[in-house]
Amino acid sequence: MQTIFRIGTRGSPLAMAQAHETRERLMAAHGVPAAAFEVIAMSTSGDRIQDRPLSEAGGKGLFTKEIEEALFAGRIDIAVHSSKDMPTRLPEGLELSAFLPREDARDAFVSNVAKTIADLPQGAKVGSSSLRRQALIRRMRPDLDVVMFRGNVQTRLRKLDEGVAAGTILAHAGLKRLGLDHLVTDLMPLDIFPPAPGQGAIGIETRIGDREAERMLAAIHHVPTGQALACERAFLAALDGSCRTPIAGYAAIEDEDLSFRGLIISPDGTQSHTVELQGPAGDAVRIGDEAARIVRAKAGETFFDSWL
Incomplete structure (x- = not known):
């Protein structure tokens, strides 16, 4: 490589761990040293806003806006994201070009007082x-007092130690990437506590037409993860999913077959609708779209408007 390849990311410990994993995979795939890369950490609006839910502050794009601006301007060459934080509509001129092999997509219960x-x-x-986790918690235990918990993983764990709450739900993938898997009290089954679309997967965003970035990333792109995410993101996009909409979805790939299970649920956990579809992995987007049409027909058009 003639020039340094710049990797943009949020500055949280988890985001940095994901950027470093991306760098290490690129180093191994292309036989280049760490000095050929620069990891550039950025603060995003989502990191700075801690006093209210993202649904009230502007949605998922708050975790990507500043990074995408740097990417579009050419200050970084690729952007590394937690896929579940990515809006379904990307800024014009940018695309999700690669996904790393998916980690465990399940949620983890962490508590100092209960198993x-x-x-x-x-x-x-x-x-x-x-909102998804809040709704699923309320469905399991309507008696619990669900309180807002903003901040990175370490901040949320500290709040547990301070007694702000008796427990919390975190992505198992994030805890594993941070070396904190030992803190998991219980793993939530996929059928009872389905994950957010994209959970556990690292997505890499590029400028459309950047051939060098495409060449670099092609060597580390994990095709099954990309197919699963294409299905999940199509489901989310067709439902106009946002931080105001409790939606879950998970696609599993085995050989060339895809199995998808989606869920929409009211914020109070009292109403929910599920859909399950299977088909060829190559039809991932179609399956996600069809699943969204089915679940929307089950719920009725007013389901999504009732809590806005």
């Missing part, structure tokens, strides 16, 4: 900033 959510005392506080 499972079922073991929590009546009325205990559980912290989460995710």
